Amino acid sequence: MPFGYNGKILHVDLTQQKWHVEEPGEKWYRTYMGGSAFASYYLLKMLTPGIDPLSPENVLVFACSVVTGAPISGWNRYTVAAKSPLTHAFGESEAGGFFGPELKFAGFDAIVIQGRAATPTYLFIKDGAVQFRDAKDVWGLDNFETLLRIQAEVGDKRVRVASIGPAGERLIRFANVSNDVEHFNGRTGMGAVLGSKNLKAVAVRGTQRMASAEPEKVKEIARWHNARIKTHPPNVGLTNFGTPGLVKGLNATGILPTRNFREGVFEGADKLNADAYASILHSSGTCWSCAVKCKRRVALDDEKYPLNPKWGGPEYETIAAFGSMIGNDNLPAVGRGNQLCNLYGLDTVSMGNVTAFVMECFENGILTEKDTGGRTLNFGDPDAMLWLIEEVVQRRGIGDILAEGVKTAAERIGRGSEQFAFTIKGSDLPFHDGRGKTGMALGYALSATGADHIETPHDVAFQGDGVAKLHAVGLLDPVEPLETDMAKVRFFALGQKAWGINNLLSICNFTSVAIHAMTFHHLVEAVRAVTGWDTSLYEIMLAVERSMVMSRIFNLREGFGPDDDKVIRRWHEPMPGGPIKGKKLDEQEFRRAIEVFYELSGWDPHGRPTFGKLVELNLEWLQPEMPR
Amino acid sequence: MTMRVRVSLYSALRIDRFSEAEVELPEGATVNDLLEKLNLPLQDIGVVMVNARSGTFQQRLQPGDRITLIPPIGGG
Numbered sequence: 194m195p196f197g198y199n200g201k202i203l204h205v206d207l208t209q210q211k212w213h214v215e216e217p218g219e220k221w222y223r224t225y226m227g228g229s230a231f232a233s234y235y236l237l238k239m240l241t242p243g244i245d246p247l248s249p250e251n252v253l254v255f256a257c258s259v260v261t262g263a264p265i266s267g268w269n270r271y272t273v274a275a276k277s278p279l280t281h282a283f284g285e286s287e288a289g290g291f292f293g294p295e296l297k298f299a300g301f302d303a304i305v306i307q308g309r310a311a312t313p314t315y316l317f318i319k320d321g322a323v324q325f326r327d328a329k330d331v332w333g334l335d336n337f338e339t340l341l342r343i344q345a346e347v348g349d350k351r352v353r354v355a356s357i358g359p360a361g362e363r364l365i366r367f368a369n370v371s372n373d374v375e376h377f378n379g380r381t382g383m384g385a386v387l388g389s390k391n392l393k394a395v396a397v398r399g400t401q402r403m404a405s406a407e408p409e410k411v412k413e414i415a416r417w418h419n420a421r422i423k424t425h426p427p428n429v430g431l432t433n434f435g436t437p438g439l440v441k442g443l444n445a446t447g448i449l450p451t452r453n454f455r456e457g458v459f460e461g462a463d464k465l466n467a468d469a470y471a472s473i474l475h476s477s478g479t480c481w482s483c484a485v486k487c488k489r490r491v492a493l494d495d496e497k498y499p500l501n502p503k504w505g506g507p508e509y510e511t512i513a514a515f516g517s518m519i520g521n522d523n524l525p526a527v528g529r530g531n532q533l534c535n536l537y538g539l540d541t542v543s544m545g546n547v548t549a550f551v552m553e554c555f556e557n558g559i560l561t562e563k564d565t566g567g568r569t570l571n572f573g574d575p576d577a578m579l580w581l582i583e584e585v586v587q588r589r590g591i592g593d594i595l596a597e598g599v600k601t602a603a604e605r606i607g608r609g610s611e612q613f614a615f616t617i618k619g620s621d622l623p624f625h626d627g628r629g630k631t632g633m634a635l636g637y638a639l640s641a642t643g644a645d646h647i648e649t650p651h652d653v654a655f656q657g658d659g660v661a662k663l664h665a666v667g668l669l670d671p672v673e674p675l676e677t678d679m680a681k682v683r684f685f686a687l688g689q690k691a692w693g694i695n696n697l698l699s700i701c702n703f704t705s706v707a708i709h710a711m712t713f714h715h716l717v718e719a720v721r722a723v724t725g726w727d728t729s730l731y732e733i734m735l736a737v738e739r740s741m742v743m744s745r746i747f748n749l750r751e752g753f754g755p756d757d758d759k760v761i762r763r764w765h766e767p768m769p770g771g772p773i774k775g776k777k778l779d780e781q782e783f784r785r786a787i788e789v790f791y792e793l794s795g796w797d798p799h800g801r802p803t804f805g806k807l808v809e810l811n812l813e814w815l816q817p818e819m820p821r
Numbered sequence: 822m823t824m825r826v827r828v829s830l831y832s833a834l835r836i837d838r839f840s841e842a843e844v845e846l847p848e849g850a851t852v853n854d855l856l857e858k859l860n861l862p863l864q865d866i867g868v869v870m871v872n873a874r875s876g877t878f879q880q881r882l883q884p885g886d887r888i889t890l891i892p893p894i895g896g897g
Binding site for chain 2 (some may be wrong): 446
């Protein structure tokens with residue numbers, strides 16, 4: 194009997210309304226381990242390059258890891274992956290909450306979904322069995338109503354529901370997947386893929402608990418970890434302030450993305466930071482078996498910007514999206530925008546980028562009231578943001594064009610709007626400025642999912658003695674956030690493989706290596722105790738690299754190459770003011786860093802992993818997939 | 822009795838303060854006491870290192886200790 198994992202992958206064919214279970218065996222599980230690698234494996238095996246991401250030919254994967262559901266803080270996440278309708282590249286997004294562990298307890302480690310249901314459908318998975326259920330009564334409902342209706346229909350309030358709202362149904366290319374209206378697989382448009390398959394939701398219920406090889410050892414590590422979370426400063430900050438605690442430091446350091454990444458200091462940041470957040474804070478929320486409790490619920494009895502504690506509270510990214518990025522210092526309006534997006538199933542990062550793009554076009558006369566039916570859309574106007582959310586989700590007027598994402602919208606609008614459309618591999622950007630975190634900029638450029646702030650640890654935490662947090666993976670030089678030298682390439686290469694452990698094993702970064710309370714040593718011990726494998730940090734990091742190479746090959750197969758490994762124009766221009774005034778990413782230096790990264794990774798100058806690299810990673814089976 | 826510790830500040834924590842300095846504290850002082858002396862609210866602190874190891878706010882400092890403070894400006 195396997196420990197930690199079920200040994201079962203659920204395959205669902207929506208067209209045929211059939212399901213079967215695959216049992217790939219221990220070697221497969223040990224090779225790929227979880228999350229992003231499970232997803233890459235099935236996308237590479239089952240998906241034909243060049244397909245339309247919104248066609249039945251796309252393959253949609255929900256994946257946990259071999260350790261998801263172990264009772265350790267943060268070991269509760271899951272991946273949703275498919276070919277992205279936003280980027281046409283590898284699409285992937287992780288979420289916490291309760292869905293991942295519940296899927297494991299229901300008897301499956303991952304779900305691989307193909308085809309398209311003839312009519313709206315949801316899946317109900319309970320203890321190893323699958324039902325295809327009619328979703329016509331939930332189609333059109335928002336995520337909150339969907340959750341309540343499905344709980345009532347299956348007669349179990351403990352069912353966990355991953356669903357789409359109207360945005361996913363209408364194939365908005367940055368629609369997300371919600372669970373409990375509080376946790377979101379936000380990025381790369383996975384909600385639109387569910388919508389294209391007529392799949393409203395996946396509901397799971399499991400009454401089994403996973404077995405660990407050494408349950409007492411797992412409990413001992415969990416107790417140690419939870420105790421450390423209470424005193425470890427980065428976790429103390431998250432418990433006390435949640436991610437809104439990032440606003441103040443980023444602004445003070447001059448890297449809070451402001452007005453479409455034009456500036457790094459927002460004059461209204463004091464009205465958006467953790468102190469200000471206290472005025473709308475209702476309570477803290479958490480994910481399965483997690484002691485950090487970083488989630489925030491908000492409430493406000495206000496006619497204009499009412500906030501409901503059941504519809505989620507804005508995280509840092511959303512505060513930047515609907516705050517500094519659009520020049521808005523009204524926090525209740527940020528909260529309202531967040532809750533509308535949560536109900537409709539829109540990714541707030543993309544919606545913030547869309548809004549900022551439109552506002553900068555408006556400021557420059559590229560878009561006018563003629564394009565918006567008379568509505569002005571100026572920086573600093575929160576009601577313009579709320580109006581745009583409605584236009585997008587209804588696909589009304591200019592909203593229909595914007596629903597295609599910033600890149601496509603700019604191509605359709607033309608008139609020079611492209612100069613204000615900031616995307617990497619077609620993905621708009623999470624809210625971190627590469628001019629002040631050059632390692633993170635490399636992550637944005639090189640991530641298979643396009644701009645992705647979870648690709649690599651952010652430089653700032655590893656300055657001076659902070660680098661000791663990465664000593665265990667062989668990084669000994671303090672990190673300079675503003676440099677793009679060879680030391681930075683080394684930091685990025687090692688940091689990416691260390692940070693990637695969390696996505697691979699479906700673990701939350703906010704509990705884990707390299708910054709938070711878990712240490713590399715304890716993490717490996719815990720994986721050993723859960724799985725019974727005599728594993729090591731080396732074996733796990735090798736699996737991370739395997740996962741990254743697989744998603745890289747997926748993109749190469751789709752026609753992406755070195756020209757797509759780049760950042761936005763604005764980061765090659767000097768920061769106009771603030772503490773890092775004048776700083777920019779030098780284009781030649783940045784290109785050189787990427788070339789050296791290819792070299793140290795065993796990739797050729799065209800960014801293709803060499804055959805030797807495939808052999809090292811046990812991925813020779815992908816050689817025929819490599820474009821010549 | 823007092824003791825001296827070596828403090829390194831990074832990113833925005835340096836503004837109106839210093840990059841590196843010796844700071845005098847009462848013997849037996851903790852990291853929290855150091856933050857109070859530097860007028861640094863808890864909210865401003867992400868990473869605490871004491872002698873290149875992860876430290877805590879409650880940790881008692883020893884003469885000559887090397888303390889690194891970095892604000893919370895990671896991902897989220």
